[in-house]
Every structure is written in structure tokens, then in C-alpha cells.
Amino acid sequence: MSIKKISENQPKSFEFSEENYKEAEKEIKKYPQNRKASAVLSLLYLVQKQNNNWIPLVAISYVAKLLNVPYIQVYEVATFYSMLNLSPVGKYFIQVCTTTPCMIRGSKKIVSACEKLISKDQNQLSENKLCSWTEVECLGACVNGPVMQINQDYYEDLDESKSIKIIKDLLEDKFPTPGSAKERKNAAPEKGKTTLIGIKNA
């Protein structure tokens, strides 16, 4: 991980769509009037949803004005969470987990596959502008490592060849089925149950 780069191509203006504005107001109302700054994360996420999965600088000042907090406070939040992107990402945004359990299970190979197939550096679009990738810290699916997240979905139990296949599919604008590559259910043993066999609902 490194500090997020801010895109050089910034749009001139940003405003919530009517629908999202209502949603934002709903979020703000969840907090007391003098604590409305707490809604900052939900608003930034809304911005990201509306704006092709990334947050431009004008949106940061827009959210700050909406919540009546200094710009820097919104900027701090936006740079803190890896969930929030400050530069454009591909239609398929790949997040590769490189925290210890996944690293032990070979996530470095997935990273090098991404480097080879998508772009040399993180947070850069592939040549056909469909994909981008980044390294992230723990995605919380350690038992199924190595893991990568593509947009909202998890791809688990990967190895080099399987991840290459997934990336190649994505580059051809095909969306592979999410879930375990070993086709096991959640974190269940690969070849069916090995313990507690006699017990129902175990």
C-alpha cells in the first residue's frame, strides 16, 4: 500500500443526482444535528457509486460543504479508507489481498499476474481501459486465501493459473462466477465433511 494518488484529470463540478441527494439527506438524518459530520463515510460512498467508482476533488469539497466541516477532514477520511478511490478505476476493479495469510498462500503470484496482464503499476487502467488493480490489506476471508475482490464479489482459493484465467476473462469483458475456485461451499472442507459426520445441521 502507498498513499493514494489523486487523479490529474478532475471534473469541474459534482452534484448528487436527485435520487442520491435524497439518500444523502436520509443518511445525515441518522445523526443528531450537531454530529452530522458522522455521515461523511456514507456520503463519500454514495459519491463513489454515482461517479463510476471514484471520488473527484470537487466532490470532496461538495461533501464538506454539505456537512459543514473543513475540506481537510473529508479529505482525511477519503484518503484513509482503501474502499474509497481518488482516481478513476476500471469497470472491473480488482483488489488483491496481500496480508499475511494470503501472502503465505501465494498472493504474490496473483500480484505479478496482475502486473503482467493489466498494468505495471497499481491503480492504472489496462490498455483496453476495462480493468485496474490494487493491493489491499486483509479482506477478511483468510480461510479461503488467496483472495481477490472484483467490484462487489469475492474470488477465493485462487492460484496463479486460476487468477490468470479470471483476469483474461475480465479483459474480454466476461464476468466469471464469483466464489471459491475449488468449488467448495464457503469455508467447508474441499472433499465434503471430515468431522461431525453423524450430526445433523453441524
Next chain:
Amino acid sequence: MPKITVNNKEIDFENGMTVLQACELAGAEIPRFCYHERLSIAGNCRMCLVELEKSNKPIASCAMPATEGMKIKTNTPFVEKARRGVMEFLLANHPLDCPVCDQGGECDLQDQSLFYGLDNSRYTENKRQVKEKYMGPLIKTQMTRCIHCTRCIRFATEVAGIPELGAIGRGEDMEITTYLEKSMESELSANVIDLCPVGALTSKPYAFEARPWDLKKTETIDVMDAVGSNIRVDTYGWEVKRILPRINEDINEEWISDKTRYACDGLLKQRLDTPYTRENGRLQKTSWDLALKLLINKLKSFKPYEIAGMVGDLADLEMIYSFKNFFEKSLGSTNLECREDRTYINPTERMNYIFNSKINGIEEADTILLIGANPRLEATILNARIRKAYIKNKIKIYSVGDPGDLTYPYKKLGSNTSIIKDIVNGAHEISEKIKKSKKPLVIIGNSALSSKSGQYIFETIKNFLFNNNFIRKDWNGLNVLNQHASRVGAIDLGVYSINDNNNFSFFEKMDNDEFKFIYLLGVDNINFDKKDKFIVYQGSHGDKGAEIADIILPGAAYTEKNGLFVNLEGKIQKAYKASYPPGDAREDWVIFKDLANKMGKPIGYNNVKILRDSINNHINQKITNNINKINNIDFVDENILIKPVDYYYTNSIARSSHVMNECRQISKKFLFTGIEKAS
């Protein structure tokens, strides 16, 4: 009182103290980086770890409230090991560049690693590199050295009231910056340099100028505004290298304004180092003998009532008093004035022109009413106190006149003088609120006093406060916000011309060209028509006053003489000589002494001690408890306009300063405050 045991020593502590404070009470030294008495508690540096009995982990003492019966140890091997561990992590990413770092010699990290750290490093990996950030013309950044204590962020948000600093990124990638690297828009911004425990934020104008152990340190008083901040002047030979704050809880706590800190390079430029006389329209260098001879001849050719004298904004008491004595005893003239800005004064008693509630008293106030005052630019440190009072007590602040952003919220009541009439008559909603409060504080600014309605505003407000018992022994809510370091002292010493029906008789005479000879003592802020008047300028800098002068006598600046200054509260403070006047320039009171002696009419004292005694007597006479009231002042209908203050350009030293000029250019370019109103 609850008791706590520190290193087997039982002591009493006050409720609400942290373990760190209790340990300090017990005399145990605790190393720390992020903790600072005047800022909120962050607890993120972990340097203050101590051992608490029955806790198997060390605790961060700065963030742990002390409770009855706690048993703390600060000198066990357990604590030492914990500190060494923390220090090793802090140094893991801190560059070993002390030899080229400006903080070297006064660096908390350097000192504490010597006492609490390991003697060598086990870290062989690459260190973190962080790009330097732009924070304006005063703050030099070297962010690789930052240890993320967040003191600067807390200072900007809490004390300065300019939430422009923040920490972006997370974990190892955390960086301190302003939003998109804008310059910090605060008059207190440079205090973050003192707060920074390492060399991440250092002084840009002072960069690579000197090492702290090479400098001679002199503790003295600031003159950039009337607050009289306590400062330390560091000099190398003749040159004033830098100015730092000194702690004085009653005045500036431990902050000083950027102007106080950085106008010092103006002390090296535009200096008058030899007497000048004007010959054929051009100023020519001359000697003291010739200049004084010419001056005496000229003085003899005018009648006493044609001679006038003015005192400028940076004068100390010695020079004002000898000036006055020289005029009265040697010249027989009483045409003296100190009010360049033509503010109304009522000098019958001392409380009429000082800040009676005291700067310290602001924290006790429960309502504040500003009238025609912009404390942020007129008395920056005092404004920080008002902000502190606002944060601490959530007091209500009202303003007549619109001073703009003051770093705390306040309610604008409008700007017409009729509002004051309403408040006094009880017709305004604020009136009742003031009457109900226990310690209201009214601050009358120069913009109000120098307007036509100055007399009306001052006298009616005074009567109002007196009638409602807000001028009493334990609380005096009447405050005048003076802007100039010399003003209160000059009024104390009687340097004004007031007659029964005119507060500005001096200016009336001047406007009618009744004066033929004007002696300007460091006066640079006045515009008048010179015509055929003969003008003598005595001062330290070649500024507006020297431009129009026929004779220039070089004097000493505030760091170059021992002198007394009276601050806006009426507190007399002694300034000490840190450097010496350049060239042939001399201390001002000595010039008057020589001048008087040469004229054969001596002013009556030859050494500073007698001079000071006589000044003290003079001022002591002024301190009385009588209250004279003037009733029935005619109402003047007027809009109080708050005069814009060119903050970085208010006096001749600041105008000569390159750094102040740079700050001024930047502050003019954009007025960015971080918070804009939601549209």
C-alpha cells in the same frame, strides 16, 4: 484530596488530572511527544508509558485519568524496556540527519533518544520517504522526519481555530498536510514550529541561519501590538536571528503571532544609522554635532506654540517621558500627541484607556460584546484567548460592526450606533442578556473610538456598565482595545492635547497649519500636508516619517535598548537590550538628554535609574479608584465601519521586513478559511 503513589511516594492530586500530570507533581519525569498541556490529548506516540500495579501491560500515562489509590512506577526496568521499544519504532522511520536538521540542539526526539533510547539501531531496511509539503512562507517542512504526534493538527484546529491541517493516508503512509497544500491562513500559524517535537516543521526564514547554542538569548517584550507578548530574542552578534515566545500565563500563554515572530528581519533592513539633514531637497549624511546644531538653531527660530511633537507606535516609556520633559522644560511647548489614528480618549482616570478585565479575565467572562473591534488582527493573542474562552465555557459573543472571520462564531448585531443606544436603554434583546450575566466584557475597538461617535460610544457604554454594577472591585467589564505598544504608556505619561471642549485640539491646530515645526518621534502612520513645515524625524527605520523629514536622527529599535512598555492591560513590562543600535544610532532618551543639555535647559536626569523612578511616580499617580462620569452625551447616528488592518504591514519594522511582505502578498492572493457556508 485523592492520593496516588508514584515510585513509592504518596502524593495528593486534584481530580481530573491524568497519570502523567500526577507523576510530574511527584517529580517524576515522563518523556512524551504527542502530549502538550495546552492541547487536547491524543495518546498516539506511546512514549509516556508507565507501570501500573496489577496491570500486566504498561499504560499510556497521558491518556489515563489518575484515580484514588493507583500505584505507578516510572523507573523500573519494565518501563525502561517499554520506552526503548517505543523509541526504536519511532526511530525506525526517522532519518539520521541531525547534522543538517535545523531542530538539532533543541529537538525533543534527539534529547529523549539520548536518555530513553537504545544506543544503536537494529533496523536495516529502507526508511520511509515523504514528499515535502508546502505550508506557506513561514513553515519549512521536511516530512520524512515527522513522527505523527499530531500536535500541529491539534494546535491549528483548537487554538488557532483554522482547521486546515490534517493527516491523510493511514498507517505507515500517514502524512501531515494542508488541504491540497494550501498555505496556512492564520496569524498564529508559526507556533506549530515550536510545537513540533522533531525537525519536520521548522522555520523557513531561519533555515540554516544558526545553531541554537551559538545564539545569545535575551528575554524581552514584543512591540508589534499592544498585547506585550513575552518573547525571547536570539541574536548572533548584532543580528537578531529569530524571536521565540516565552511563557507568561497572564498574557500570551506560550503563543506569539507570526508578526511578532517574523518581523525581526525588518530590524536589519532600512535602518537609519547616521543623522541626515535635507539640503537642497536631498537628504545628506551628516554628523551628530552638525545635526544637533542645526536642530537647536531651528528650534530657537520658532515660538513655543509653533512647535509640536508626536509620539509613534513603538516608543518605550523612557523615550516618551524624556520627549515630554524636553518639550515642556526645554522648549516650553505642550503641543504633544500620541494618537496618530485620532481615537477618542478620556484620560481622567486610568481605566478609561486600558483593558480592565485583563487578558486572563477573558476566560472568566460569560458574555462578550465587541464594538468596532477586530481582535483577530488588532490583538491576535487576545483573540486566541477569546477563542479559548469560547471553547471552554461556550460563551456568547456579540459584535457591533462586522469584523469578518474571528475563528469563533459570534452574532452580528448590525453596525449602526443606534444599536448601542438601544442596548443602553434596554430596548435591545442583548441588553437583558448583558444585565443578567455575572461578568460581561465589552471590548471597544479603535474603529469605534476613532469614528465621530467615539465619545458617545465610550461614555454611554461606561455609564451603562457602571450603572449595572459591572465596574466593581472584582470585575471591570470596560475594555479598550489599543493597537499600539506605546499607546497606553504615552497616555499614562500625559502625551496628549485635550481641552475641555475638544478631544483633538492638537489635530485641529495641525490641520489649520498652526504648527511650523513638528518633531516626529518614530511616527510613521500619519498622513499630513507638509507644506512649509520643518520636520524632524527621530526613529529607527527609514519609512514614511523619514521620507518627509528635514532632519533625521537615528534611534534604537525595540531590541536594542532597555526600556519599559505598558501593555493594553496597563501592565508595565521591562524590555531588555538584545543587540545594539547600528552605526551612529543612539538610544532615544540619551538624544533628548544631550539636546536639552546643549540648549542649556537640562531635563533633570542623567541616568536611567532616576528616569525610571520618576516614570513610576508619574504612573502611580494615575492609578486611582475614582470614577468620573460624563452624562448627557449627544447621540451620534453613524455606521461603525471596522477599519481594515493591513496585518503584516502595521509598523515600520514590519514594513521593512521581507518575510512580512511575502506573507502580505499571499494573504492578499486568496482568503481561504477551510469552512465555507453550505449553499
